[in-house]
Amino acid sequence: MSIEIQGLTKHYGATRAVDGIDLVLDDPVKVLALIGPSGGGKSTLLRLLGGLERPDAGSIRIDGTEVPHDEETLRVWRRRNGFLFQSFNLFPHLTALENIVLPLVEVHGWKRGEAGERARDVVARFGMSAHLEKHPAQLSGGQQQRIALARAMAHEPALLLLDEPTSALDPEMKAEVLDLIEELCQGGQRIILSTHEMGFARGSADAVVFLGGGKVVESGSATDLFDHPQSATVKTFLGKVMKW
Amino acid sequence: MWKVALSTFVSVVLLTTFVFVVWVVATHDYHWEAIAPYRNNLFSGWLTTVGISLAAMILSIAIGALLTAGQVSGHRIPATLCRVYVEFIRGTPLLTQILIGYYLVADAIGWDDRIGVGIVLLSGFSGAYFSEIFRGGLESIPHSQWLSARAIGFTEGQIYRFVVVPQAVRRVLPASAGQFANLIKDSSLLFVISVNEFTMQARETGTNTYATFEAYLPLILGYFLLTFPISLLSRHLERRYRYEH
Numbered sequence: 001m002s003i004e005i006q007g008l009t010k011h012y013g014a015t016r017a018v019d020g021i022d023l024v025l026d027d028p029v030k031v032l033a034l035i036g037p038s039g040g041g042k043s044t045l046l047r048l049l050g051g052l053e054r055p056d057a058g059s060i061r062i063d064g065t066e067v068p069h070d071e072e073t074l075r076v077w078r079r080r081n082g083f084l085f086q087s088f089n090l091f092p093h094l095t096a097l098e099n100i101v102l103p104l105v106e107v108h109g110w111k112r113g114e115a116g117e118r119a120r121d122v123v124a125r126f127g128m129s130a131h132l133e134k135h136p137a138q139l140s141g142g143q144q145q146r147i148a149l150a151r152a153m154a155h156e157p158a159l160l161l162l163d164e165p166t167s168a169l170d171p172e173m174k175a176e177v178l179d180l181i182e183e184l185c186q187g188g189q190r191i192i193l194s195t196h197e198m199g200f201a202r203g204s205a206d207a208v209v210f211l212g213g214g215k216v217v218e219s220g221s222a223t224d225l226f227d228h229p230q231s232a233t234v235k236t237f238l239g240k241v242m243k244w
Numbered sequence: 245m246w247k248v249a250l251s252t253f254v255s256v257v258l259l260t261t262f263v264f265v266v267w268v269v270a271t272h273d274y275h276w277e278a279i280a281p282y283r284n285n286l287f288s289g290w291l292t293t294v295g296i297s298l299a300a301m302i303l304s305i306a307i308g309a310l311l312t313a314g315q316v317s318g319h320r321i322p323a324t325l326c327r328v329y330v331e332f333i334r335g336t337p338l339l340t341q342i343l344i345g346y347y348l349v350a351d352a353i354g355w356d357d358r359i360g361v362g363i364v365l366l367s368g369f370s371g372a373y374f375s376e377i378f379r380g381g382l383e384s385i386p387h388s389q390w391l392s393a394r395a396i397g398f399t400e401g402q403i404y405r406f407v408v409v410p411q412a413v414r415r416v417l418p419a420s421a422g423q424f425a426n427l428i429k430d431s432s433l434l435f436v437i438s439v440n441e442f443t444m445q446a447r448e449t450g451t452n453t454y455a456t457f458e459a460y461l462p463l464i465l466g467y468f469l470l471t472f473p474i475s476l477l478s479r480h481l482e483r484r485y486r487y488e489h
Contacts, residue, residue, distance in 0.1 A: 052395055079397035089392035093411050093487050102406060103396045135487045151396075 001063050001159070001190050002027045008058035010044050017044035019214030021058070025207055031185050033205035033222070034194040037237060041214040042194035043163055049192060050161045051077040062159065079107055082152030086164040088144040090136040096123070096147045097132040100154050108155050122150045126180060142173025146180060153184070160184065162193035198241055202226045210234050269461075278455035282445070289445030290466045296363055296441060297428045297470065303367035304427060308374025315379055326375070333372035338433055341369060346437040362434040370427045377419045381412035414485045421478035425471040442466055 003025040010018040018041045025032065034042040047053040049060060051067055051074040060067040068074050090099050097119055104115035123129055126146045136144050145165060152160060165181065166174040178200050185191060185204045195201055201208055202222045209219040210233075218225060218234050229235045279286075314326035333341070345365040346358070355361060385408045393403040432443035443463060450459035 050395065052391065075397050075399065078395055083392070083395035085388065085392060085395075087388055089388050091389065091393075091407055091411075093414075093485075103398070106402055106406060107397045137487060 001025075001029060002061075003029070003032070004061040006059050008045075008048065008060060009056045010048060010053060011056055016214045017041055018048065018055070021045065021211075021214075021216055023209065023216055023219060025219075029206045030188065030190050031205045031207075032192045033201035033208045034192070034211055035196070035198065035201055035208060036211040036217065040211040042211050044214075045211065046161055046163050046192065046194050049159075050081055050083050052083070079155075080158045082155070082157035082160045084145070084148055084152045084160070084162045084165050086167045088136070088141065088148050088168070090144055090148055090151070092136050095133050095135055096128070096139065099136070099147060100151045103151065104154055118154055119150070122154050123147070126150050140173065141169050142176050145169060145173070145177050149177070149180060153189075158190065160189055160191045162191065162195075164194050164196065167196060196241070198226070198238070210237070212237075272457060274458055274461075275455055276458055278453045279449050279458045282449040282453070282459070285445045286442070286449060286462055286466075289440055289442040292359070292440055293428070293431055293442040293466070294470065296359060296366070296431050296434070296439070299363045300366040300370060300427055300431065301424055303363065304370035304374055307367055307371025308378055311371060311375030312378040312382065315375065316382060330372045330375055333369055334376070338366075338369050338430055339436060341365060342433055342436055358434075358437050358439045362431075362437060362439050366427065366431055366434070369430065370423060373423050373426070374420065377416050377423060378412070380419075381416035382408055384415055385411050414482060414487075417478050417482050417485075421474050424474045428470050429467060 003023065005021050005023040008018055008021040009016075021041075034045060036042060044053065048055055049062070049067065054069060054074070068077055090096075091102075094102060097116070100119035100122065101112070101115045104110040104118060105112055110118070120129070120132070123132060126149065128143060128146050128150065131139055131143055131147070136147070139147065145168075149165070162181065166177050169177060174197070178197060181191070181193070182200070182204055193205075205222050207219065208222050208225045210217045210225065210231075212233055218229065218231050225234065226238065229238060311326045311330060314322040315330075317323060342362070342365050345368075346361050350356065350361045382404075389407055389411070390403060393407045398406065431441055434441055435444040435447065438444070446459045446463050450456045453459065
């Protein structure tokens with residue numbers, strides 16, 4: 001995918017979450033990782049890319065199409081994509097199966113039968129078939145996140161946006177979910193994710209963007225950024241997080 | 245340790261009070277034969293209360309839902325109007341509302357069906373309380389649910405219908421059951437516009453026979469028979485719609 005971001009700005013009161021981002025990424029990029037310190041603007045940029053927030057200024061183009069600005073068209077934009085949050089965000093009153101079927105039926109206009117079949121397929125692929133009829137509260141964090149990922153993938157999204165998908169999980173579950181995301185990357189799914197998993201970003205992302213203070217500090221291929229960081233900020237950050 | 249002490253203290257106080265009250269009430273010298281001729285009046289009064297309560301329950305839920313919708317609509321004028329209505333109704337005595345509502349307002353539009361007017365007035369009153377219960381329920385649904393529902397591409401209406409309201413319903417059940425009980429007991433205030441409901445009949449029986457306790461005691465049984473099943477039903481529904489395990 002190609003991404004073109006110009007003068008992108010989003011402030012919350014006095015907080016400059018995204019503070020004038022310019023970024024151009026070329027076509028071969030399939031998986032883009034956003035890294036950097038907490039509060040650096042990763043989540044906000046991801047939400048702007050996914051059309052969950054509207055920028056105060058600037059524009060985003062993905063594959064030449066500008067992310068729309070009005071609520072009506074933004075909804076269409078969101079439907080094309082899949083979004084996964086750090087804190088699972090499944091609907092607690094619905095079973096795992098219903099969590100996946102409901103959007104297919106009500107948002108994408110599928111028939112119930114087809115939606116059920118698709119949901120079962122995706123869930124089977126993610127190794128969660130035994131848990132279809134359970135409610136989220138009966139599932140572990142890792143299982144919830146896999147169901148949430150299945151929900152985000154069920155309609156074959158043009159772009160999958162993952163906001164720190166493993167930050168709320170313990171190490172074993174982290175690995176399970178990362179394996180799954182890695183599989184999606186291998187399968188050619190286009191993904192933009194924010195993450196603190198440096199190993200994963202390095203191994204799976206085609207391009208990495210380092211955000212700090214709402215600005216792009218550095219961007220490039222995973223190898224460039226991890227092996228030959230240019231800026232002092234990135235060097236210090238990597239030095240700290242790679243130490244342990 | 246302090247938990248044991250506290251719960252023992254509460255248990256002892258409750259038990260002694262209960263035993264004492266029951267003993268005092270049970271050992272009173274009653275003359276049930278005095279009110280016997282009025283038993284049909286009392287029963288028909290009870291039926292009137294049941295009818296008024298049922299109708300007002302349905303209507304007050306509808307009014308409460310509309311007031312809530314107005315308040316969360318995001319439009320300033322309806323939101324403010326609903327807010328003012330709720331504050332005014334909750335902040336003034338029902339008794340006065342019934343008097344003004346029947347003798348001035350209903351009279352002005354030429355409506356003199358006491359029971360009909362009574363049901364509307366009670367519902368208008370109780371609806372204000374329901375709207376606060378419903379609004380609290382909607383607002384208790386975490387922001388993250390809205391976020392993921394929006395990310396999926398639901399419209400605002402769909403978010404309410406599929407995500408927020410189904411979760412809020414369970415949360416408002418206990419408070420709603422309490423409000424239903426209030427509504428049933430509040431219906432006794434319709435005596436001021438001479439609706440022949442349960443309490444009104446008990447008053448008349450008491451006045452005619454001078455057997456005050458004998459006339460009023462049946463109210464305990466009559467109202468409890470109505471409020472207790474609601475409480476049981478609410479608990480049953482809460483269990484049935486429980487999804488946190």
